[in-house]
Amino acid sequence: MFKAVVIEKSADGVQSVSVRDVADNQLPKGDVTVRVEWSTLNYKDALAITGRGPIVRSFPMIPGIDFAGIVESSQREDIRPGARVILNGWGVGEKHWGGLAEKATVSGDWLVPLPDRLTSRQAMEIGTAGYTAMLCIQALQREGVTPDKGPILITGATGGVGSVAIMLLSRLGYHVVAVTGRPEEEAYLTALGAKEMLPRQAFTTPGKALEKARWAGAVDVAGGTVLANVCASMAYGGVVTACGLAADMSFPSTVAPFILRGVTLVGVDSVMCPRDRRLAAWSRLAELIDPVKLVEMTSEIALADAIEASAALLDGKIRGRVVVRMS
Ligand code: NDP
Secondary structure, three states: OEEEEEEEEOOOOOEEEEEEEEOHHHOOOOOEEEEEEEEEOOHHHHHHHHOOOOOOOOOOEOOOOEEEEEEEEEOOOOOOOOOEEEEEOOOEOOOEOOOOEOEEEEOHHHEEEOOOOOOHHHHHHHHHHHHHHHHHHHHHHHOOOOHHHOOEEEOOOOOHHHHHHHHHHHHOOOOEEEEEOOHHHHHHHHHHOOOEEEEHHHHOOOOOOOOOOOEEEEEEOOOHHHHHHHHHOEEEEEEEEEOOOOOOOOOOOOOHHHHHOOOEEEEOOOOOOOHHHHHHHHHHHHHHOOHHHHHHOEEEEEHHHHHHHHHHHHOOOOOOEEEEEOO
């Protein structure tokens, strides 16, 4: 038996969630079984656990879109028992049992080796949010956004993606401007490396098709009107990476930023991201991450606390990252 968060749905469609024992023989098919050491609570996990978003595709489901741990058994030559591995995405925690459990069986194709410089806990302090932040930054770099081009705007700054993006971009020498709905977190954002702060409200009401040209790059986790206003205020040739929908799924923009300022909008997906990009992102994260800042932006909870913490995360009461300790 192993402990897990389990989401169930009754015949009349009511969702319930509990932390309970699950038998090993109920684990899904897969060629590698991992003893999970650390998992995390991501935005998507919180939506799944609270039922506030249609994340779970089949029931019962163990949520948890990421984990880090030690291979317990493997039918693969290239992944041996005792190896330390990381998993992000691939529908795990959505349609395949996930990481908020002491044990997970998955396809070996989905696993990446833990970089030498990182511990399992650090990998989950980074988590899918931090790995997505790295994918956004690598997209900005591929599009030629260098620090000398101008400031980079980060929305949802105190959240998981935002916090890691600020830490990494400031380490890389970019001038980071943080957009937040939590002005009381100014000291936290400054410590991570943000040079300026803007209130979220400046981006939440519909603006003009083109605003004052200001940003060379942007990492947007919000979507909706926020993303539209970010696009409208990009400098000529600016690059926006869009990875989230914390505000809204919509995109009420015009083509003006794209056809009059040559702005590029790059979509970033971590779930089905090809393996070579994952490996490159994790390798770069291991080089760039500041372990002290990482600890400072992270709260640690036990598996049993994951349900309560999910509501708090969606209600904007949690800052930075949340790691989940297995027993
Ligand atoms: P968090 O909950 O940690 O952070 C989200 C932040 O967004 C909040 O802390 C808040 O920051 C800000 N925010 C909340 N509500 C609003 C709103 N209505 N309008 C504008 N900003 C808002 O989540 P994550 O950082 O982990 O994830 C952020 C988004 O990115 C989510 O939508 C998530 O689903 C998505 N995501 C996508 C991935 C992908 O593969 N594309 C992978 C990982 C995440 P503040 O208070 O500072 O304003």
